Amino acid sequence: MQQKIADDIDRRILRELQANARITNQELAERVGLSPSPCLRRLRRLEEAGIIRGYGARVDPAAHGWTMAAIATIRLSRQNEDEIVMFEEAVRGWDEVLECHLVTGSRDYVLKVMTGGLDQYERFIKEKIARLKCVASIETSFVMNTIKDQRI
Numbered sequence: 001m002q003q004k005i006a007d008d009i010d011r012r013i014l015r016e017l018q019a020n021a022r023i024t025n026q027e028l029a030e031r032v033g034l035s036p037s038p039c040l041r042r043l044r045r046l047e048e049a050g051i052i053r054g055y056g057a058r059v060d061p062a063a064h065g066w067t068m069a070a071i072a073t074i075r076l077s078r079q080n081e082d083e084i085v086m087f088e089e090a091v092r093g094w095d096e097v098l099e100c101h102l103v104t105g106s107r108d109y110v111l112k113v114m115t116g117g118l119d120q121y122e123r124f125i126k127e128k129i130a131r132l133k134c135v136a137s138i139e140t141s142f143v144m145n146t147i148k149d150q151r152i
Contacts, residue, residue: 003045003050003051004051005046009032009033009034009042010042010046010051012031013032013042013043013046014046014051014052016028016032017055018150021055021056025039028043061114064114065116066096066115067116068114068115068120068121068142068143069113069143070112070114070121070141070142071111071112071113071141071142071143072111072129072138072140073107073110073111073138073140074087074107074108074109074110074111074129074137074138075135075136076108076109076134076136077133077135077136078134079108082134083134084134086132086134087109087132087134087135088100091109091111094124094128096120096124096128097111097112097113098112098113098114099112121140125138125140
């Protein structure tokens with residue numbers, strides 16, 4: 001069983017690291033109200049417990065040429081194991097798909113897709129999603145503006 005966040009100091013450590021993962025331990029300790037040694041022990045415990053899964057850079061999608069975001073909802077023709085495996089394996093290989101969620105309701109999956117524009121999105125749909133025999137329907141909403149973009 002994965003360990004839970006212990007207290008408010010752990011939460012402050014996590015919040016500071018999400019804002020700037022390159023912060024020094026000294027600065028992190030100052031911001032959360034600890035001395036460096038206990039701060040580092042807490043940080044290592046959070047890492048070892050799997051609460052902190054890793055560190056990475058948040059890259060501007062425009063740097064990849066991605067200027068348009070879409071939310072695509074997918075319904076499979078049947079929800080059997082073969083079709084689920086087929087769809088999920090395909091999605092893992094598509095760079096355009098930033099997120100894929102199995103959901104409840106009238107749709108089976110929700111995808112966050114980034115492309116360089118409507119023509120590229122159309123190609124993505126025609127050449128990738130629509131070619132999967134397991135896909136029964138695709139519904140798309142285009143993101144007009146992102147109000148909040150925060151990771152846990």
